[in-house]
Amino acid sequence: MIVTIFSEEIEASCPKLDRGSAMLKSYEADHIQTEVNYHFDIPPGNVVEYGSNREQVLLAIGRAIEKNNVTFAIPAINYVNTE
Amino acid sequence: MMQVIPMLLIAIVQAVSAFQYPCSNYVGHHHHDVAGRRHTILQSIEDPTLIEELSISGTIGLLANSIVERTGMANDLVKDEPTMDDSSESTRSLLLYGIADSIDDTAWVYFFLTLVAAIDTYIDIHYVDSDILKEAIPTIAVTVGIARTLSSIKRTLLLQRISGKKLGRTRIYDQFIDFILTFSTCGVILSELQLDDNVGMGFQSLFAISGASAVFFSLVSKDLAEHIVGGLAVQVWDAFSVGETITLGNGLSGKVVSIGLVETEIESSNNVITKIPNSKIVNERVSNISRATKSQVVQTLRFSYGDIKLVPKVLADIQGECFFLLSLMFFINEVITSYK
Numbered sequence: 001m002i003v004t005i006f007s008e009e010i011e012a013s014c015p016k017l018d019r020g021s022a023m024l025k026s027y028e029a030d031h032i033q034t035e036v037n038y039h040f041d042i043p044p045g046n047v048v049e050y051g052s053n054r055e056q057v058l059l060a061i062g063r064a065i066e067k068n069n070v071t072f073a074i075p076a077i078n079y080v081n082t083e
Numbered sequence: 084m085m086q087v088i089p090m091l092l093i094a095i096v097q098a099v100s101a102f103q104y105p106c107s108n109y110v111g112h113h114h115h116d117v118a119g120r121r122h123t124i125l126q127s128i129e130d131p132t133l134i135e136e137l138s139i140s141g142t143i144g145l146l147a148n149s150i151v152e153r154t155g156m157a158n159d160l161v162k163d164e165p166t167m168d169d170s171s172e173s174t175r176s177l178l179l180y181g182i183a184d185s186i187d188d189t190a191w192v193y194f195f196l197t198l199v200a201a202i203d204t205y206i207d208i209h210y211v212d213s214d215i216l217k218e219a220i221p222t223i224a225v226t227v228g229i230a231r232t233l234s235s236i237k238r239t240l241l242l243q244r245i246s247g248k249k250l251g252r253t254r255i256y257d258q259f260i261d262f263i264l265t266f267s268t269c270g271v272i273l274s275e276l277q278l279d280d281n282v283g284m285g286f287q288s289l290f291a292i293s294g295a296s297a298v299f300f301s302l303v304s305k306d307l308a309e310h311i312v313g314g315l316a317v318q319v320w321d322a323f324s325v326g327e328t329i330t331l332g333n334g335l336s337g338k339v340v341s342i343g344l345v346e347t348e349i350e351s352s353n354n355v356i357t358k359i360p361n362s363k364i365v366n367e368r369v370s371n372i373s374r375a376t377k378s379q380v381v382q383t384l385r386f387s388y389g390d391i392k393l394v395p396k397v398l399a400d401i402q403g404e405c406f407f408l409l410s411l412m413f414f415i416n417e418v419i420t421s422y423k
Contacts (some may be wrong), residue, residue, distance in 0.1 A: 022398040032394060036401055038380045045328055045373035057380045060404035072338045073387040077136045 043048035057068060133204075136197045140224075144190030150183040177242065181235020189228030196220045219275035226275075230268040234261060255318045304360075310345040313361030315343060322369045332368035335359075 020038030027033070039056060042049050065072070107133050197220060205211040221274040237260050241253050323329045329349070330336040346358045386394055 022401045034384045036382045039380050042373050042378045044378040050378050054380050057115050061401050064397050064400035068393050070390045072391050073385040
């Protein structure tokens with residue numbers, strides 16, 4: 001039901017959003033890993049539009065984090081460069 | 084015009100014959116004395132066929148030339164032939180221009196070959212046999228005309244096909260068809276002229292030298308040849324064109340600055356220009372970012388186990404936030420790139 005409402009919202013408010021998901025990905029040793037993955041009808045060659053769109057997604061993530069009063073985990077292992 | 088051309092012809096012939104006379108023994112197949120020469124000149128000048136041919140071909144040439152100039156003026160193409168880059172020109176005027184231009188060329192080829200035949204009749208040019216040449220003139224002129232007309236029709240069709248889009252591999256098709264047309268035209272002309280033994284020997288030695296030099300160069304410049312073939316392959320391949328952003332299989336990413344015969348230049352985001360030999364680039368995987376229509380944003384988020392109950396709510400909120408905010412679409416340059 002919620003998914004349906006979201007889909008309708010997407011189509012109504014964001015015509016350039018193609019498809020996407022925000023879901024739990026895996027349980028790691030000392031943290032939970034999730035992945036936000038959105039596809040847009042924006043050509044990546046258009047650097048300005050692509051960059052500002054990416055920023056809006058990241059800002060949206062930041063607001064959701066703040067709203068729920070959670071913080072990002074700091075993993076003991078550096079995962080950033082191994083992915 | 085009809086009177087001017089014969090007068091001009093007489094003047095040219097007399098000037099050339101006066102100049103050629105002292106060394107005529109060395110260059111001529113046949114030897115005439117002065118009286119005989121003058122007699123031949125007069126005979127040839129009075130030859131009605133030659134004069135008619137010269138006059139008619141000259142007139143057609145001038146008329147076609149004026150059409151070419153007018154069409155050119157109308158299309159701002161005064162000096163240069165329309166190229167594949169002039170995709171803005173209308174198809175009809177391009178075709179008219181092309182056909183008028185080919186008629187112009189045909190007429191002038193006819194005119195000058197007839198002139199050569201006429202001059203040969205008086206002076207006897209060493210490598211020219213006027214009897215063969217006279218027979219060959221119509222075929223040569225028509226062949227040139229057909230080749231030029233086909234070339235202009237081909238160009239118009241190709242321009243129509245691309246109609247303002249990027250040229251891509253159309254340019255190489257254009258050049259290839261032009262090459263075939265030129266090659267066949269040269270073949271027809273050579274066979275029509277029935278070159279005599281001396282010239283044949285000259286051609287044979289030329290071919291022998293070019294064959295030997297081809298072997299020599301292929302040994303010396305194997306890499307260069309590979310690069311050039313690679314360059315042709317890049318153009319036919321049409322994986323990218325100048326101005327597009329690409330990512331290569333080796334990780335190099337950037338904007339294509341130029342595609343040369345031997346190498347391709349790619350400018351990375353840090354403004355460093357990298358030159359890659361074309362023979363290498365055809366063997367690479369190429370991802371053309373400029374031709375992609377969709378983009379993706381992926382972000383990994385890590386939470387502590389203490390927040391496990393909140394994670395589903397956070398993810399739902401992210402979706403809600405995204406859909407609300409994405410509709411606003413601010414266009415700004417200073418952006419956050421990722422959360423680490």
